[in-house]
Amino acid sequence: MTVQTNIADLVGANPGVLANLVLAKYRVNNSLISSGVAVTGPEVELLMSGGAQVQRLNFVNKVDTTAFNHSSDDFDEKGATGKITAEPYQALRIDANWGWAYTDLVKIITKYDIKSGTLAGAIPMYWSEVGENMAVASMKGALAKATTLTSGVVTDAFNPDAFIDAAATMDDPRAQKTLFVSRKTYAKLQKLQRNDFIAPSAANLNIGRFEGYNLIITEAFGDNKSVVATEGALVFATGVTPGLIPMEIIRDGNAGNGGGGEILRTRMSLVAGHPQGFSYTGPLKPSLVQLATASNWTKVAQDQFIGIRAVNHAA
Structure with missing residues (x-):
């Protein structure tokens, strides 16, 4: 009798334990999180507690730093105060799922985790790519909505100095920046080999660097456009909403x-x-x-406080 491997043999742990490992490794391996472009916090994490898929969050406005009080020894003199303001915006939670049959699992293990042969490495990489695809698509939609966030034309000679000029229009040009570039644009940066170039293969978490900028390679924006994003430009949260089973093995007696x-x-x-x-x-x-x-996005903040910029250039 032929001895066949089943999914339980590949999992190596019960699905509940594996689900926790997937979530932990997802956050560690996601390049948007590792680069600092995507950040989380208590407010956005509330979306993971359930409720409507679109919920209101707040974008905190810059505090006025031009006003301050001079301290006094007069007890009756009261210091003026200011206030922190925020602009509300609507964020979307996507409740997603995917399933693999045994033969498909063998393929994804080969692609993502050939050394250890376990799903604890393969599935987080799948979800990481799904999340990054969603984030990049969202950036494309936002940039298409707010055309003032894009500079240059597709006939401009490629010049990395344009990234610096774009970053200078953000609230804090000193903050850590990340470049989203195509493979062809990445090759141009490789050829320049200026002061600080580190290939992704030599970097921690597979994020390269170019003159202080993190590098993420994606074909989503094409060869004629690169995107600069500051740390905190995107918000993220991951988890499973209450009532859902994060992972399970389903036996189908009618299959095959x-x-x-x-x-x-x-x-x-x-x-x-x-x-x-x-x-x-x-x-x-x-x-x-x-x-x-x-058309699926509405701009609610001033350009200065939005952390993404697009730069058009020749391919």
């Missing part, structure tokens, strides 16, 4: 023409890279194309 089969179903809820300063106003279950559509 009645021979039976198994599927590993994994679930993840994501606020995947929502651009701060924008409200999401589109459908509740958007495709990547819909996330990248300008």
